[in-house]
Amino acid sequence: MSRARRANDVRFRVVGGEGVALRQRAAEVLVLNEVGTRIVELLERATSTAEVAEALALEFEVSLEEATRDVETFVAELGRAGVLETP
Amino acid sequence: MSNLADYLTLSLDELSSHAGGPLDLARPTGLDDGPGRALELELRLAPRECFRRRDTRGWELDIALQPTAETVRFASLDLAAELVLGPAPRVRAFVPSGEPTGLDGALENILRVSLAYLALARGGLVVHSASVVRAGQAALFVGHSGAGKSTLARRARAHGLCVPSDDLNIVLPEARGFAITRSIFGGDAGPDLAAPIATPLGLVGFLAKGGRDEQRPLSAGSAVARLLACCPFVATDPYRADQVLHRCGELVQRVPAVEQWFTKEGPLDVLTTTRAAEAER
Numbered sequence: 001m002s003r004a005r006r007a008n009d010v011r012f013r014v015v016g017g018e019g020v021a022l023r024q025r026a027a028e029v030l031v032l033n034e035v036g037t038r039i040v041e042l043l044e045r046a047t048s049t050a051e052v053a054e055a056l057a058l059e060f061e062v063s064l065e066e067a068t069r070d071v072e073t074f075v076a077e078l079g080r081a082g083v084l085e086t087p
Numbered sequence: 088m089s090n091l092a093d094y095l096t097l098s099l100d101e102l103s104s105h106a107g108g109p110l111d112l113a114r115p116t117g118l119d120d121g122p123g124r125a126l127e128l129e130l131r132l133a134p135r136e137c138f139r140r141r142d143t144r145g146w147e148l149d150i151a152l153q154p155t156a157e158t159v160r161f162a163s164l165d166l167a168a169e170l171v172l173g174p175a176p177r178v179r180a181f182v183p184s185g186e187p188t189g190l191d192g193a194l195e196n197i198l199r200v201s202l203a204y205l206a207l208a209r210g211g212l213v214v215h216s217a218s219v220v221r222a223g224q225a226a227l228f229v230g231h232s233g234a235g236k237s238t239l240a241r242r243a244r245a246h247g248l249c250v251p252s253d254d255l256n257i258v259l260p261e262a263r264g265f266a267i268t269r270s271i272f273g274g275d276a277g278p279d280l281a282a283p284i285a286t287p288l289g290l291v292g293f294l295a296k297g298g299r300d301e302q303r304p305l306s307a308g309s310a311v312a313r314l315l316a317c318c319p320f321v322a323t324d325p326y327r328a329d330q331v332l333h334r335c336g337e338l339v340q341r342v343p344a345v346e347q348w349f350t351k352e353g354p355l356d357v358l359t360t361t362r363a364a365e366a367e368r
Contacts, residue, residue: 009325013329018307022328027322
């Protein structure tokens with residue numbers, strides 16, 4: 001698994017349990033669901049997406065395989081949306 | 088996104104050296120008349136050739152911004168300006184000489200940008216919205232052009248309600264939350280200059296189209312996202328985006344947020360009732 005981080009022009013804040021990502025260059029705002037919000041939060045301090053998957057598996061009581069799939073899917077989706085970037 | 092060079096043939100500093108002395112203007116006020124809070128405006132005429140001529144057919148209002156941590160330079164059609172923020176905010180602006188008819192538009196655009204930044208600096212926001220005051224509380228109906236703000240405002244006025252503005256509202260913090268201030272911006276009907284100076288904000292409604300009269304609570308994240316999209320100028324400023332995001336979060340956590348549908352004939356109560364939204368919180 002690779003690393004992923006928030007894109008430079010993206011501002012992120014959790015409000016009422018929902019993540020709000022503001023993409024400044026595109027003047028676009030995205031609202032993330034609970035899992036997506038947690039993944040972005042964990043990515044802020046994790047060294048790899050594998051570390052995020054491990055934390056997610058524990059928090060949401062799912063298998064590591066399932067958490068890994070979720071993280072990969074979500075990171076790819078948010079990468080396409082310009083919220084995350086993978087160096 | 089446009090930049091200053093789309094409107095100017097020179098940089099703002101070069102333009103300054105070509106401009107005449109400041110015009111003699113009455114000192115306009117900014118958000119209130121408190122000491123040190125007024126917005127100082129210096130307006131100067133500059134040669135016509137400093138401003139690019141544009142084909143305005145189909146052109147919609149566009150203001151190019153160049154912010155830094157302390158200043159905001161901006162330009163639009165026949166306008167160049169710099170807002171210097173701080174305890175004594177001031178604007179120096181340049182307009183083409185020999186075209187006094189464009190002065191009203193230039194002044195309005197100067198104030199649109201300046202008040203958005205000053206409101207943010209004072210803990211508030213400027214929001215594209217229509218406000219309606221009833222029983223000492225204000226409801227703010229947020230939406231872009233075409234969302235129904237003017238229609239809603241006309242209905243509210245027809246029922247004798249005060250509509251401080253159906254274009255841009257200034258929201259500032261108060262002891263128990265936020266308040267709508269009397270606005271200087273209005274749509275077709277203009278702002279209501281007899282509106283209260285400040286009215287506590289009891290509801291934020293996000294206008295939706297759908298041919299029914301209904302309010303539905305909106306999640307905080309969705310409300311922040313929709314509010315951000317209606318905060319002009321500051322939401323895309325890289326120096327202030329975190330602050331704007333934080334402010335929108337504060338506002339929707341302190342004021343009930345709903346999605347608002349309305350029809351031209353339905354009961355007006357649905358527009359200004361905050362109790363339903365509060366009960367859901």
